[in-house]
Amino acid sequence: MVSTISMAGMVLQIVFAVCLPIAVCIYFHKREAFQWKPLMVGMVIFVVFALVLEKLLHVYMLQLNPQTAQWLSNPWMFAVYGSLAAGVFEELGRYIGFRVFLRRADQRKDGIAYGIGHGGIETVVLGAVVAIQSLVFAIMLNNGTLEPMLAGQAPPEAIAQLKSQLTGTPSYMIALVMWERGVALLLQIALSLVVLHSIRSRKPVFLLYAIVLHAAINFLPAMYQAKAVSIWVAEAVLVLVIPVIWYIFLKSKRWWSA
Numbered sequence: 001m002v003s004t005i006s007m008a009g010m011v012l013q014i015v016f017a018v019c020l021p022i023a024v025c026i027y028f029h030k031r032e033a034f035q036w037k038p039l040m041v042g043m044v045i046f047v048v049f050a051l052v053l054e055k056l057l058h059v060y061m062l063q064l065n066p067q068t069a070q071w072l073s074n075p076w077m078f079a080v081y082g083s084l085a086a087g088v089f090e091e092l093g094r095y096i097g098f099r100v101f102l103r104r105a106d107q108r109k110d111g112i113a114y115g116i117g118h119g120g121i122e123t124v125v126l127g128a129v130v131a132i133q134s135l136v137f138a139i140m141l142n143n144g145t146l147e148p149m150l151a152g153q154a155p156p157e158a159i160a161q162l163k164s165q166l167t168g169t170p171s172y173m174i175a176l177v178m179w180e181r182g183v184a185l186l187l188q189i190a191l192s193l194v195v196l197h198s199i200r201s202r203k204p205v206f207l208l209y210a211i212v213l214h215a216a217i218n219f220l221p222a223m224y225q226a227k228a229v230s231i232w233v234a235e236a237v238l239v240l241v242i243p244v245i246w247y248i249f250l251k252s253k254r255w256w257s258a
Contacts, residue, residue, distance in 0.1 A: 021120030183238045
């Protein structure tokens with residue numbers, strides 16, 4: 001059985017993941033009065049590059065190609081590959097979004113709007129959608145309908161693992177997910193400012209900075225995904241990310257004032 005506290009935490013995670021991007025959007029729109037097009041482009045680019053193209057690469061590298069799948073069974077190789085893939089796909093997608101679809105949107109407020117769209121849809125997908133799925137499975141498990149529903153669609157080992165995750169995930173994981181989503185959203189805004197500055201100043205090195213920074217931040221979470229480090233080690237990197245975000249926000253004001 002999944003406890004009432006755990007299910008309440010799932011509901012809280014859904015509400016948080018939906019309300020956080022809305023609150024951030026309202027806050028920055030009042031301060032910056034940005035247009036809505038960069039925000040919408042940011043959402044679409046994230047879906048196309050992170051959820052479609054990057055996932056297709058993962059399917060090939062981890063499932064369809066036996067040789068690369070064997071290489072990536074090593075936690076270090078997996079973490080390097082996963083973090084670089086995230087950095088390259090998302091930052092190149094961001095670059096293409098500004099360069100192709102937002103050619104006249106080169107103000108700081110446009111970078112902020114794009115980052116809210118990019119990070120906002122990421123927060124909803126990785127926070128709310130995942131929690132909704134977990135909540136549905138938890139209700140089915142408590143009602144005794146989970147195994148009959150999944151029988152024939154998933155192997156018994158996968159069903160047993162799902163049940164273990166639903167019943168064994170500690171409550172504090174909900175707080176960690178919310179903390180992670182909050183920092184990630186602000187990071188996406190900061191990275192959008194870096195990439196837009198790269199285009200505006202005609203300095204491609206800033207695009208490289210964004211890719212490297214994105215990959216470096218994703219490395220320890222990828223190690224956790226490979227079960228090579230604890231969740232606390234993976235989340236600790238986010239504490240170090242906050243000063244970086246703050247620095248980029250302050251520095252970006254100088255970029256545009258110059």
